[in-house]
Amino acid sequence: MNNLSPDQIPEKWGDIASAYGDAFEKLTSQFADDVISRLSPKTGESVLDVAAGTGSFSLAAARLGADVLATDFAEGMVEHIQNRIDKALMNNIKTKVMDGQALDVDDASYDMSVSIVGLIFFPDIDKGFAELRRVLKPGGRCAVVCWDHPENFDMMKLLQQSIAIAAPDFEVPTQTPVWARMVGEQALEERFQQAGFNKVEVCTIDGLLTLDSVEDFWSVFIASSPPMISLFAALGKENTERAGKVFVELATDNHQKQMVTLASKACVGVAYV
Ligand SMILES: C[S@@+](CC[C@H](N)C(=O)[O-])C[C@H]1O[C@@H](n2cnc3c(N)ncnc32)[C@H](O)[C@@H]1O
Numbered sequence: 001m002n003n004l005s006p007d008q009i010p011e012k013w014g015d016i017a018s019a020y021g022d023a024f025e026k027l028t029s030q031f032a033d034d035v036i037s038r039l040s041p042k043t044g045e046s047v048l049d050v051a052a053g054t055g056s057f058s059l060a061a062a063r064l065g066a067d068v069l070a071t072d073f074a075e076g077m078v079e080h081i082q083n084r085i086d087k088a089l090m091n092n093i094k095t096k097v098m099d100g101q102a103l104d105v106d107d108a109s110y111d112m113s114v115s116i117v118g119l120i121f122f123p124d125i126d127k128g129f130a131e132l133r134r135v136l137k138p139g140g141r142c143a144v145v146c147w148d149h150p151e152n153f154d155m156m157k158l159l160q161q162s163i164a165i166a167a168p169d170f171e172v173p174t175q176t177p178v179w180a181r182m183v184g185e186q187a188l189e190e191r192f193q194q195a196g197f198n199k200v201e202v203c204t205i206d207g208l209l210t211l212d213s214v215e216d217f218w219s220v221f222i223a224s225s226p227p228m229i230s231l232f233a234a235l236g237k238e239n240t241e242r243a244g245k246v247f248v249e250l251a252t253d254n255h256q257k258q259m260v261t262l263a264s265k266a267c268v269g270v271a272y273v
Helices: 010-014 016-037 056-063 075-088 125-134 154-166 185-195 214-221 226-235 237-251
Strands: 046-050 069-073 091-098 111-118 134-145 198-211 259-273
Touching: 010 016, 010 075, 010 226, 016 056, 016 075, 016 111, 016 134, 016 198, 016 214, 016 226, 016 259, 046 056, 046 125, 056 069, 056 091, 056 111, 069 075, 075 091, 111 125, 125 134, 125 185, 134 185, 154 237, 154 259, 185 198, 185 259, 198 214, 214 237, 226 237
Parallel strands: 046 069, 046 111, 069 091, 111 134
Antiparallel strands: 134 259, 198 259
16 A cells, blocks of 8 residues: 555545535536436446446436446445435446456446546556456447646636635645546547557546535535545645635635636547457
8 A cells, every 4th residue: 555645545535425425526427427428328238337436427327227336446435325326216226345456347248337537546547447448348338537637627726826825835745646647638548549449539528516605615625535635634724724715715706706617627538349
């Protein structure tokens, strides 16, 4: 477990499953919808969701009648999905704790394999692609979503500005986040090609997170992913509170704006075996 970043440790994700869902599912469910429209899962088809998180893609595919296995390496995430399945009384979706780099799934056993902003965290991203390919039947299809280059994402800009104003002496870590090792269409396409996929198609889509209340968003955002927890632990309680006030002011333009939408972009790749 040496040299792993917090977002490569299962317990760190498991502990924050609900906060992750509250902060980001409105955003990542847009990527799930896009993947659904490209792969068109149907009744009787089998779908493997790798690094499924709180399960928005898995649940959407199962609602269309596909037989889904939702997997994640974090027990807390898998329990979260299982609770949603139990509440929805669905019987065509199963869950299992699995590392996406070593899936406990037979070769050539699924019609579709998917990882939405998931395998970008794996220590070995190529192994993640190889596993997504290995589990597919001949003719099977795969989708992977990663982020586009993040420099212009509203959320990142606002966060950096807020910390710089609230705590000018705080040194924001300059290390590249693990998920930024593969960003943009070209990098995504290359990884698919290297893994031996065919008919690779990639595109960039908008991800728009519309917030009813920026205050409420901030309160879950600061605990919504392992890197956020590390960042705000280092920043300290008082600075975090100050940064939160600045974040709200900047996002709402000093309370002039009622409705706030934070824009980001993701890259979606679809390929075949
Ligand atoms: C940003 S979330 C994405 C979740 C979900 N796919 C979505 O669209 O919201 C990243 C997920 O990757 C999972 N993850 C990270 N490394 C993993 C690994 N090696 N194997 C399986 N899951 C992993 C985390 O537990 C977390 O649920």
